[in-house]
Amino acid sequence: MSRFILFFSLLLLLSACGEKNKMRVSGKIENGEGKVLYLKQLNLSGEVDVDSVVLKAKGNFKFSLPKLENPTFFLLKLSDKNFITLLADSTEKIEVIANAENLSKHYDVSSLGSNYIQALNTRFDRTKTEVDSLMKIYNDTPKDEKELIEEVRQDLIEVIDNQKVFVRDFVMANPRSFASYYAVFQRFDDGTLVLNAYDKEDLNLFSTVATSLSLFYPESPRSEQLKNFVLNIRKEIKIGELQSKLKNEAQSNIPDIEEEDLNGKKIKLSSLKGKLVLLSFWASWDEKSRKENKNLIKIYNKYKAKGFEVYQVSLDRSKILWEGAVEQDKLPWINVSDLRFTDSYPARIYNVQQLPANYLISKKGEVIGKDLFGRILDEKLNDLLN
Incomplete structure (x- = not known):
């Protein structure tokens, strides 16, 4: 009997140690009975299926993964337009409470990195809503109302500039977080980056994040990708400067537009x-x-x-x-x-x-x-x- 108790205790100990070496995402999705909840890893090449579960009446779920070597982005997803972006690290235990009707609208998450992502998305969604609203006003305004059109134009410039200031402040406050990587690559609906890598001030922000992540996470593919991104931009700028110099000297064969x-x-x-x-x-x-x-x-x-x-x-x-x-x-x-x-x-x-x-x-x-x-x-x- 004593041997059985000892054996059982060892199993419990090994199981506990195993859980300590895993990253876990668990929680509850309300109003999701019968729906399939997916956990997908976001790699540089795209989404990779990790696990899935059919939600029951209570909506509880639990996903376990091996220890993460570097901070990693995940999607907790019901559909292509209904998902939450998570930023997980090492053996982090992430708890998520959300509603299946709109996962990203209102959710609670017990993860610092994921909280950063939530804050970035919330702020950016507000900016896009303001831009859409201003564009509607512009489209509905008669062309002869010049003053109103100019007012809308100035408001649009201000909204976009405020978004850029928010991103810059966030990056400078959190240069070591992969959330800053996420921030510098945020894009408007037309695919345009909020920050412009060819602008000197904005490129310095990309460089700040690249330098910090390369120092603290040198083995991360995203650190390497961002470092190469910055190097390529700088290379393009130098090539452009050289081409300009040659053009000025030759004063002929100008490039067409x-x-x-x-x-x-x-x-x-x-x-x-x-x-x-x-x-x-x-x-x-x-x-x-x-x-x-x-x-x-x-x-x-x-x-x-x-x-x-x-x-x-x-x-x-x-x-x-x-x-x-x-x-x-x-x-x-x-x-x-x-x-x-x-x-x-x-x-x-x-x-x-x-x-x-x-x-x-x-x-x-x-x-x-x-x-x-x-x-x-x-x-x-x-x-x-x-």
Whole structure:
């Protein structure tokens, strides 16, 4: 009898030790009877099935996994549009209480990393709701109500800027957390990152997280991926700078641009060959650009009949803001954009570092001037066209 008790005690001890070396996700999903609850691991290559359970009347569930080598993202999922994102670490025991009708709307989770993810998603959902609301107001506003349109445009800029500030503050407060990795890669519905890796300030945030995670989690695939992401961006920027230098030296064989105007028509820069062209870069949110446009209109009207044309590229993210600025400033020339903000392809291949910026292109298609504004541009055009 004593041997049996000793054997049974050893089994209990081994079982307890085994549980200590596992990561566990358990809890309760209300109103989920009969539904299948999935636990999926989020790898860089996509979702990987881990386990599943058919929920019973009480909605209790429990998933156990081997000890995690690095912090890992998981989905607790009922469907493609009904899931919770979790961030688990090592042998963490995560408890989740949620409602099957909308898992992510209101849920409680006993995990610091998962709480961070919940806070990031809650804040971002609010931002997207505000953006959608402002876009509806814009679409419903008659075009002749210029003041209201401008007010909506400014509100939209403020909402997006506030979201970026929130992400930056979060990252600086939590550089060692994989939640910061999640934060820097948050995207709007159109796939655009909240942070722009080609912007110096934003790239520094990517670098901060990459450096911290590489130090504390050097074996993590995500640490390696983020480090390579930053290195590749820096490499692209250096290549762009070198290309710009070579272009300035050669002043010939300029790269072509083909982007859409406000009506969706694609227009090539090369289609203007035979004219004296000012390739101009601007953005609706940049005050210096808007001010310079007023000066450029006077110059354009003065030399248009003599073969002068403007091919202007907007570095906007939103077509609404871009269109509003074009209409408000009454810009009469060709205006195109790929709506990729400062990640704009034309801006990258021409190594635009600040706004406004421009290149003066001869009738033969050669760069003969750079960043010519106001009186200096006027004098240059007068020499060439008179």
